[in-house]
Amino acid sequence: MAVFLTAGDRQSSSKNHIWEQLRAAISASSGFQRWQHESFSLDRQLQNLSLDRQVQRYLRETLETLAY
Numbered sequence: 001m002a003v004f005l006t007a008g009d010r011q012s013s014s015k016n017h018i019w020e021q022l023r024a025a026i027s028a029s030s031g032f033q034r035w036q037h038e039s040f041s042l043d044r045q046l047q048n049l050s051l052d053r054q055v056q057r058y059l060r061e062t063l064e065t066l067a068y
Helices: 007-029 030-042 045-046 051-067
Strands: none
Touching: 007 030, 007 051, 030 045, 045 051
């Protein structure tokens, strides 16, 4: 049985792959690890968040800081 992917499926797969690579690079960075250590000491519930959510929160907080 042949499986056909639509252009949307391929684009979604490509976006997922890009996000996985970006998430891995960000989570390995010293800035993220420092943020994670500081944030965990202030808010223990952060430890329960998935790595995706932690990276998203880190990016949001970093961009908010840069916006000032």
